[in-house]
Amino acid sequence: MKIAVAVSGGVDSMVSLHLLKAAGHDIFAIHFLTGYEKSENISHLKLLASHLKHLKIEMITVDISQAFQSKVVDYFISSYAKGQTPNPCVICNAKIKFGVLRELALKQGADCLATGHYAQTEKQSDGNYLLKRGIDLKKDQSYFLSMLSEKQLSTAVFPLGKWLKKDVVGYASKNGLSSIVQPESQEVCFIHERYPDFLIRSGCIKRSPGSIVTVSGQIIGQHNGLHEFTVGQRRGINCPGPYPYYVVRLEQSTNKLIVGKKSDLLSENCQVCDINWIKERPDKPCLVDVRIRYKSPAVPAELYPTHTNQATLYFNSQQSAVTPGQIAVFYNGDVVIGAGRIGV
Structure with a gap:
């Protein structure tokens, strides 16, 4: 071989x-x-x-x-x-x-x-x-x-x-390899600057200022573009308030940055789309362990297949900052069943 x-x-x-x-x-x-x-x-x-x-x-x-x-x-x-x-x-x-x-x-x-x-x-x-x-x-x-x-x-x-x-x-x-190997990097290999700067420099995204709004609907400030934020982010909001603000969601249709308390980040479920089933797609709801991002531990959830490559996850306990676009990976013990993109 x-x-x-x-x-x-x-x-x-x-x-x-x-x-x-x-x-x-x-x-x-x-x-x-x-x-x-x-x-x-x-x-x-x-x-x-x-x-x-x-x-x-x-x-x-x-x-x-x-x-x-x-x-x-x-x-x-x-x-x-x-x-x-x-x-x-x-x-x-x-x-x-x-x-x-x-x-x-x-x-x-x-x-x-x-x-x-x-x-x-x-x-x-x-x-x-x-x-x-x-x-x-x-x-x-x-x-x-x-x-x-x-x-x-x-x-x-x-x-x-x-x-x-x-x-x-x-x-x-x-075995004498230490002198020839490159230092490890945890960063995205094609980005050598701040993400927002890279995105603007690409020419595909333009700065589009909009309102920063609390989950209750109160306008508390302005942002320079939704591309500078992700769900769960705290840094960069720069709005004084009675408690620290976190990004709860990015409202693309209105260009609003929705912020709230840390508790506002909790979710009981999420939609997953574009699923890659490594094993056969389950034909009925099943229990899985799921990782909603690489650095998060796997947590128990019930997976409900809805379409060929779509499913809904119901977490046993609420999860913080479930982020659209990130990959959710389903495990059965040590075996990967499948994975897909977290939907909006």
Whole structure:
């Protein structure tokens, strides 16, 4: 079996590559350019290429900037234009890494594509594949892979699924990788400035001042554009009041920013659309654990399928700042059942 390893130069992808080589697999590295690289990223690419040449591992570099722009960046901008808060990493994994990049890897003779994600796949007796959490629950990245199809999962390899992050860092240090890996970043890879500035500079969103209004209908101030806010945000409202104000919702039709108390952020349910069912769509209501954003723990909820790719979630306990545009991921134990976009 020939495996293409997607390498970014970070510790996770580099350790994944080393583990697969040590296990005796026939591998090659594949690195993609998005068109949004910093100058230091380009400099590091030369260091990465030199290291792989020393290991006698072929590296293919592909420019997928056009696809990245249309499938990820444009999606990000259009979501904000609709008053939603997207998660571009989820879309990138489904449409770029395991979409465009996977297809390129297969054309180069690979049978599978490996990445440094902390997640697991499992082949069932019927030949279908499951997506499961990585054993390091603090680092688990099954959330970011939740929009992958079963077909994509069938050719996915996650060498770090059974590893703890601290052990990966230790392996890198022990094997002399620490000096060549790039520092990790928690930011969106194509944005190197404030989100609002990036959105305005895109030319697709214009500053559109409007009213800041409390949930009771009182106008208390002005905002410079809804693109500067997301549900649950406190910073930037800049309106004095009897209590701290939080963004409750973005009212796109009237260009109003609706604010309220922290308790006004609580929701008992939410709509989910554009659902990707990895397992078969349930034909009746079922109990799930759901994550409404990556940094939130999974919470119990009842899932009511309403249409082929739509459902309503009823939380066992109220959840704060359920944000339109974010991804809700449904779990049954450690197994990802499906995921979709939280609706307005």
